[in-house]
Amino acid sequence: MSADLTELYQQVIxxxxxxxxxxxxxxxxxxxxxxxxxxxxxxxxxxxxxxxxRIKDISFDGSGCAIxxxxxxLMTTQLKGKTAAEAEALYKKFHEIxxxxxxPEEISDLAAFAGVHTFPARIKCATLGWxxxxxxxxxxxxxATTESHTx
Amino acid sequence: MPAWPDVRADFPIxxxxxxxxxxVYLDSAATAQKPRAVIDALVRYYERDNSNVHRGLHALSxxxxxxxxxxxxxxxxxxxxxxxxxxxxxRGTTESINLVAHSWGRAHLKPGDVVxxxxxxxxxxxxxxxxxxxxxxxxxxxxxxxxANAEGGLDLAALDRLLTPSVKLFAFTHISNTxxxxxxxxxxxxxxxxxxxxxxxxxxxxxxxxxxxxxxxGCDFLxxxxxxxxxxxxxxxxxxRRALLDKLAPDETGGGMxxxxxxxGASWKPAPERLEAGTPDxxxxxxxxxxxxxxxxLDRAAIARHDSGLxxxxxxxxxxxxxxxxxxxxxxxxxxVSFAFPDVHAHDVVTFADEDGIALxxxxxCNQPLMRKLGLTSTTRASFYVYNQPGEIDALVxxxxxxxxxxxG
Numbered sequence: 001m002s003a004d005l006t007e008l009y010q011q012v013i014x015x016x017x018x019x020x021x022x023x024x025x026x027x028x029x030x031x032x033x034x035x036x037x038x039x040x041x042x043x044x045x046x047x048x049x050x051x052x053x054r055i056k057d058i059s060f061d062g063s064g065c066a067i068x069x070x071x072x073x074l075m076t077t078q079l080k081g082k083t084a085a086e087a088e089a090l091y092k093k094f095h096e097i098x099x100x101x102x103x104p105e106e107i108s109d110l111a112a113f114a115g116v117h118t119f120p121a122r123i124k125c126a127t128l129g130w131x132x133x134x135x136x137x138x139x140x141x142x143x144a145t146t147e148s149h150t151x
Numbered sequence: 152m153p154a155w156p157d158v159r160a161d162f163p164i165x166x167x168x169x170x171x172x173x174x175v176y177l178d179s180a181a182t183a184q185k186p187r188a189v190i191d192a193l194v195r196y197y198e199r200d201n202s203n204v205h206r207g208l209h210a211l212s213x214x215x216x217x218x219x220x221x222x223x224x225x226x227x228x229x230x231x232x233x234x235x236x237x238x239x240x241x242r243g244t245t246e247s248i249n250l251v252a253h254s255w256g257r258a259h260l261k262p263g264d265v266v267x268x269x270x271x272x273x274x275x276x277x278x279x280x281x282x283x284x285x286x287x288x289x290x291x292x293x294x295x296x297x298x299a300n301a302e303g304g305l306d307l308a309a310l311d312r313l314l315t316p317s318v319k320l321f322a323f324t325h326i327s328n329t330x331x332x333x334x335x336x337x338x339x340x341x342x343x344x345x346x347x348x349x350x351x352x353x354x355x356x357x358x359x360x361x362x363x364x365x366x367x368x369g370c371d372f373l374x375x376x377x378x379x380x381x382x383x384x385x386x387x388x389x390x391x392r393r394a395l396l397d398k399l400a401p402d403e404t405g406g407g408m409x410x411x412x413x414x415x416g417a418s419w420k421p422a423p424e425r426l427e428a429g430t431p432d433x434x435x436x437x438x439x440x441x442x443x444x445x446x447x448x449l450d451r452a453a454i455a456r457h458d459s460g461l462x463x464x465x466x467x468x469x470x471x472x473x474x475x476x477x478x479x480x481x482x483x484x485x486x487x488v489s490f491a492f493p494d495v496h497a498h499d500v501v502t503f504a505d506e507d508g509i510a511l512x513x514x515x516x517c518n519q520p521l522m523r524k525l526g527l528t529s530t531t532r533a534s535f536y537v538y539n540q541p542g543e544i545d546a547l548v549x550x551x552x553x554x555x556x557x558x559x560g
Contacts, residue, residue, distance in 0.1 A: 001506070001557070002170065005502070005503070005506050008502070009499075009557070014558070016556075033181055039514075040498055040513075040514050040515075041515040041519065041522070041528050041529050042528070044530070063496075064496060064498075065496035065497070065498035065499050066307055066495075066496060066499045066558070067498075067499075069496075087230075099358065105390070119502065122498075122502070125498065143205045
């Protein structure tokens with residue numbers, strides 16, 4: 001297997017793909033948003049229980065490739081307890097990782113997605129769950145789509 | 152496998168390495184590769200004859216016109232149309248179907264009418280009819296597909312119930328791009344005609360793969376793309392029976408399609424010019440004509456045996472993989488195989504195959520409603536054409552084994 005492919009399918013990603021965290025509907029959710037990746041048919045629903053500005057609980061449900069499912073799963077573990085502004089900042093960091101391959105200074109599981117940048121077609125897979133989560137935070141009724149974002 | 156000449160030498164693109172491995176191109180249902188003869192025809196046209204067609208009185212324009220109209224005659228012969236004027240050059244299958252949906256739909260569909268399609272249509276033979284039905288107040292109905300893996304083909308018993316005199320148009324695919332199912336096109340046309348419905352056949356996956364005779368099929372309209380049959384991209388065909396085409400109002404208007412224009416209005420030429428406003432894809436049409444020559448040189452019945460032979464072999468070998476779900480009929484399929492694993496997504500499969508130099512397609516194949524009906528979001532598709540060899544199926548199977556081992560452990 002090539003180095004690029006090993007980098008794309010890191011253990012962290014395979015693990016989240018096999019055993020997704022926080023998967024399924026969240027009964028206590030007060031926000032929900034749906035995300036679509038029209039180029040491949042991947043879908044992701046993100047459920048949020050917001051307490052004021054803070055994400056008290058979060059889950060996701062959907063279908064898609066290992067990258068999209070693992071990314072959504074890992075995202076839920078990263079966003080729990082964060083405020084909307086912190087979530088936004090974290091997404092910016094994640095977006096930089098998947099588009100440039102530049103790993104963050106602090107140690108983070110998000111770095112597992114650095115290998116995505118050598119597979120440009122897969123960047124949308126990695127960001128699908130995040131788009132849905134940010135829309136849920138904003139309370140946007142319209143489904144998130146990876147096509148309307150500039151990645 | 153039937154005996155087959157190795158024609159790989161005719162296709163320059165195949166002789167390259169992808170990710171350090173010899174390219175195995177199994178994505179011809181998306182677009183076919185081009186033989187040297189087609190590529191040369193494009194270069195020759197641009198180097199020697201390029202000029203605008205019709206109205207031209209100089210040498211180059213006459214050569215370009217002759218070549219363009221010669222291509223129309225060539226394509227007409229390829230599909231056995233009664234008259235070259237029944238061949239309208241378009242951008243491809245999508246534009247051809249949209250032309251009928253717009254022009255024929257606007258003139259004929261009204262509230263209470265039914266447009267009939269099938270559950271296995273590509274979006275390009277589905278969305279235009281949704282739009283035409285919405286615009287006219289007609290209802291769109293679908294002939295169901297049978298079987299948990301769509302192995303049973305179209306429900307022909309249901310077709311009897313669905314084909315009522317309210318059905319004004321029946322649009323169906325000749326060969327499914329997702330399932331490989333070959334529909335009984337002549338029978339479907341015959342049954343539609345019996346209730347007075349106009350037929351539109353999506354021949355995108357069939358015209359380059361099986362012998363096709365529009366008069367024997369008995370269809371009213373038939374649409375296809377050049378690029379899926381070794382021709383260039385950007386050129387396609389709408390075939391229509393002359394009597395229907397002459398009554399079809401143009402969807403696009405402008406230069407080249409008018410008899411006379413004054414400041415108050417204009418009058419139209421007969422088909423085909425009436426339906427080809429603006430400068431056409433001259434080089435594309437010429438290239439398509441050469442692609443027709445190429446395929447006929449290989450013998451179209453032999454191509455059909457070769458493609459479906461490879462697909463059957465692939466179906467057989469893939470069925471040995473643990474926990475694989477194969478779609479479509481087990482035999483009598485055209486040159487493609489579509490499959491899914493419950494635990495490994497199609498896009499991961501395609502990424503891994505690409506690593507081995509194998510080009511596959513993963514996704515919904517512009518067939519989202521059918522995917523939903525089958526409880527799938529995507530499949531992986533391997534599709535075969537004249538340049539593929541049985542050994543490439545072995546390469547595919549070992550690549551898939553490696554992928555499954557990686558994800559399943």
